[in-house]
Amino acid sequence: MPELIVNLEPAKEFLKEQNAKTVIVQIPEGLKTKTTWIIDELKDSCETVFVKMDPCYGACDLPLNDMQVLNADTIIHIGHSAIHKHKNIFYLPLSYKLTEKEIDANISKLLKELEKRKINSVALIANIQYNNYLDEIKKKLFDNKVQSFVGKGSSRISGQGQVLGCNYTVVESVQPNVQATVYFGDGYFHPQGLVFSTEKPVIVVNPLHGTVEEISEKQRDRFMRKRFAAIAIASQAKSFGIIVTIKSGQRQKEKALELKKTIERKGKKAYLLEMDLVVESYMTGIGVDCLINTACNRIVLDDADNWKTLIINPTECLIALGELKWEQWKPDEFMH
Numbered sequence: 001m002p003e004l005i006v007n008l009e010p011a012k013e014f015l016k017e018q019n020a021k022t023v024i025v026q027i028p029e030g031l032k033t034k035t036t037w038i039i040d041e042l043k044d045s046c047e048t049v050f051v052k053m054d055p056c057y058g059a060c061d062l063p064l065n066d067m068q069v070l071n072a073d074t075i076i077h078i079g080h081s082a083i084h085k086h087k088n089i090f091y092l093p094l095s096y097k098l099t100e101k102e103i104d105a106n107i108s109k110l111l112k113e114l115e116k117r118k119i120n121s122v123a124l125i126a127n128i129q130y131n132n133y134l135d136e137i138k139k140k141l142f143d144n145k146v147q148s149f150v151g152k153g154s155s156r157i158s159g160q161g162q163v164l165g166c167n168y169t170v171v172e173s174v175q176p177n178v179q180a181t182v183y184f185g186d187g188y189f190h191p192q193g194l195v196f197s198t199e200k201p202v203i204v205v206n207p208l209h210g211t212v213e214e215i216s217e218k219q220r221d222r223f224m225r226k227r228f229a230a231i232a233i234a235s236q237a238k239s240f241g242i243i244v245t246i247k248s249g250q251r252q253k254e255k256a257l258e259l260k261k262t263i264e265r266k267g268k269k270a271y272l273l274e275m276d277l278v279v280e281s282y283m284t285g286i287g288v289d290c291l292i293n294t295a296c297n298r299i300v301l302d303d304a305d306n307w308k309t310l311i312i313n314p315t316e317c318l319i320a321l322g323e324l325k326w327e328q329w330k331p332d333e334f335m336h
Contacts, residue, residue, distance in 0.1 A: 002096040015045040028079040060249025149174040168197035234320035237289035245295035
C-alpha cells in the first residue's frame, strides 16, 4: 500500500522566514489523526499554532476570515497545491510514495486494458498526490509504443497534467491528439468530472487498490439525461435564487450579478443568496422555483439529486433562459 508522505520541514522554514507569531494550519479530513503531531512539530517555529477542524473543500476554501478573527500572521494549507498567490499563505501539497514495483504493476495492467481496446494514444491526468509520477509513466508507456500527452491547464492549475474538481482544462488542451484519457489516482471524484469534460473513454488507474477500470459511457449518458431534464424544468421557472459563496476560491459575485440581470431581462425574478457552506439543509423555506449555484460546480454535478429544490449551474441557467443552445452545455469551470 503506497504511503502518504507528510514532510513539515518546508512549512517550518516558511514560518521562520515570515517570523510568524500565530499560524492557522488547515488540514484534510484524512490527516486529523495527526493533529497533535502537527502542532508538536510546528510549535518551535511559531508561538501559537491553531489547527482548523472544520471540513476543508480544497485550496479554494482558505480560512481567511479566521485569520482576521484570530489575528494570525499566516496560513499553512496542507494537502493541495496553490490556486492563490499570497505572501502569508503556504501550500504544502501531499504525495504518495510509490515504489518502482508498484508503478510497473499498475502500468502493466493499464497496457493490457489499452491493448484490448486498441488504444495507442492517451491523455495522462493525475491529482496532486500523484502528479509527480506522470513523467515516469509517460516514459514507460512510450517504451511500450503508447503515446501519451500531459496537458497544460489554466492559471488555476499549478502543475502540468494536474486536475482539479472544478477545472479540466488539462484534458481539453490535448483532446485532438488522443483516443482516451487515463487518470492516475484514487477515488472517483476526479474521474467523474473528467467524464463530463470529454466524449472519449476515461480509464482510471488506482494505485492504492491496484485496479484499472473504465468509467462507462452509460454513466455519462445517464448523467447527461438528468442535467437536460433539470434544464427543461428550469426553463419553466418564474423565480430564481442565485447562490454566492464567500469561500475565497469559489466566490463569483460578478457572475451572479450578470445572471441576475439576464433573468430579470427575461421578465423573471432573481434573488441573491449569500452563504459560506452551500448545503441543501440551509435552503429550507427559501420559496423559489430554482436555485443557481455559482459556488463549486461539483455541488450540482455530484449532489443535485439530494436537493429538494431544483439546482443548476450558471451555464445550465443560460440554456434554460434561451441565451445558449442545448449543445453548448459543459461543466462550469473555475479558471483563475
